Amino acid sequence: MTSTIKTDTFVFQTYLRQGKAFVRGEGTTLIDEDGTEFTDFLAGISVCNLGHCHPDITRAIERQARRLVHVSNLFYTAPQADLAAALVEKSFADRVFFSNSGAEANEAAIKLARRYFQSKGNKNRYKIITMKQSFHGRTMATLSATGQDKIKEGFAPLLDGFIHVPFNDIDALKKVLDDTVCAVMMEPIQGEGGIIPADPEYLAQVRALCNETATLLIFDEIQTGMGRCGTLFAHEQYGVTPDIMTLAKALANGIPIGAMLATQDAAAGFDFGSHGSTFGGTPLATAAALEVVNIIADQNFLDGVVEKGKYFREQLIELKKKHPRIVDVRGRGLLVGMEIDKDAGFFVANCFKKGFIINGIQDKVLRFAPPLIIEKIQIDKLVAVLDSLF
Numbered sequence: 001m002t003s004t005i006k007t008d009t010f011v012f013q014t015y016l017r018q019g020k021a022f023v024r025g026e027g028t029t030l031i032d033e034d035g036t037e038f039t040d041f042l043a044g045i046s047v048c049n050l051g052h053c054h055p056d057i058t059r060a061i062e063r064q065a066r067r068l069v070h071v072s073n074l075f076y077t078a079p080q081a082d083l084a085a086a087l088v089e090k091s092f093a094d095r096v097f098f099s100n101s102g103a104e105a106n107e108a109a110i111k112l113a114r115r116y117f118q119s120k121g122n123k124n125r126y127k128i129i130t131m132k133q134s135f136h137g138r139t140m141a142t143l144s145a146t147g148q149d150k151i152k153e154g155f156a157p158l159l160d161g162f163i164h165v166p167f168n169d170i171d172a173l174k175k176v177l178d179d180t181v182c183a184v185m186m187e188p189i190q191g192e193g194g195i196i197p198a199d200p201e202y203l204a205q206v207r208a209l210c211n212e213t214a215t216l217l218i219f220d221e222i223q224t225g226m227g228r229c230g231t232l233f234a235h236e237q238y239g240v241t242p243d244i245m246t247l248a249k250a251l252a253n254g255i256p257i258g259a260m261l262a263t264q265d266a267a268a269g270f271d272f273g274s275h276g277s278t279f280g281g282t283p284l285a286t287a288a289a290l291e292v293v294n295i296i297a298d299q300n301f302l303d304g305v306v307e308k309g310k311y312f313r314e315q316l317i318e319l320k321k322k323h324p325r326i327v328d329v330r331g332r333g334l335l336v337g338m339e340i341d342k343d344a345g346f347f348v349a350n351c352f353k354k355g356f357i358i359n360g361i362q363d364k365v366l367r368f369a370p371p372l373i374i375e376k377i378q379i380d381k382l383v384a385v386l387d388s389l390f
């Protein structure tokens with residue numbers, strides 16, 4: 001039985017999969033069981049930001065796997081301490097809570113926002129405002145936070161206390177932000193929603209409104225963080241800092257990890273015993289993540305992401321001039337979206353046939369999130385394939 005048949009027979013059928021089983025990854029290349037090579041423009045959905053099996057990350061994992069893999073958070077370990085210190089040093093935050101995934105990091109943020117007020121005796125302040133078209137995860141709380149009805153079907157009743165407002169609409173936010181709201185939670189650039197950046201003015205207004213009302217501001221940077229948008233965290237480009245930020249995906253380049261970062265003030269919402277996770281921040285995952293942070297936070301590396309992202313969008317804008325069926329090209333850094341007035345599935349399938357992995361979201365948006373080590377020549381080759389498909 002092949003891996004394809006075995007998977008389709010024994011694994012829950014919650015994912016629509018493509019092609020044959022992958023057996024190896026090297027940089028921007030994925031190789032399947034037939035030896036066919038693909039250029040990866042998705043990076044496991046913005047996870048392998050340093051490319052597949054990056055030698056430094058592999059070395060860090062190997063080294064740590066020989067030393068110590070897990071001890072539980074009842075004890076101290078150096079990799080977790082070093083990663084927390086590095087994240088604090090490179091961000092607005094003062095403290096970090098580690099989880100295993102993005103949804104869990106967001107769960108932690110939701111719980112922290114509620115407990116921040118409840119621990120001060122303010123039990124009425126529990127609502128969280130999130131954005132329409134947002135995506136925050138698949139657990140019950142993060143699904144409740146998510147602003148897309150389609151993926152909530154069949155799971156009612158969801159968690160109480162979430163209000164969804166249109167993205168980039170400050171008046172809509174003002175209308176619902178009252179003294180029952182503990183937090184506003186948003187992605188600076190909506191990923192699953194179709195690669196939609198926040199307007200800079202809007203984000204500044206959201207921050208100001210949160211300041212005026214002493215409401216916590218949570219940025220979900222699970223997809224946009226770790227250099228994906230050309231800065232270590234996307235919000236740096238907006239000059240706006242949150243009180244709480246969540247990370248996951250690319251944080252350890254493929255080893256599962258999530259993190260919730262917060263200011264000292266916001267972090268006071270949790271005390272001993274108020275939250276926990278068996279696997280959160282294991283020595284193995286944090287050793288890998290520390291290596292990732294050290295590589296990605298390098299300014300030359302980030303400048304390269306900005307330059308390649310700009311180049312990529314310029315090539316797609318040229319394509320748009322030629323093909324009126326391209327509606328829009330958008331994004332930041334190497335998180336790039338191209339909206340088309342055609343079914344995205346056609347492009348995804350045909351790029352795959354020609355050896356390129358891309359992804360379709362919201363039916364009509366092509367998402368490109370290649371490893372940040374992608375080269376211009378590879379961008380040119382993909383653009384030529386896209387050109388041939390119109």
Ligand SMILES: Cc1ncc(COP(=O)(O)O)c(C=O)c1O
Pocket residue numbers: 045101102103104106135136137138187191192220221222223248249
């Ligand atoms: C913005 C955002 N938040 C949260 C999540 C959920 O992360 P995970 O799948 O690791 O639970 C995702 C995943 O795509 C995401 O893009």
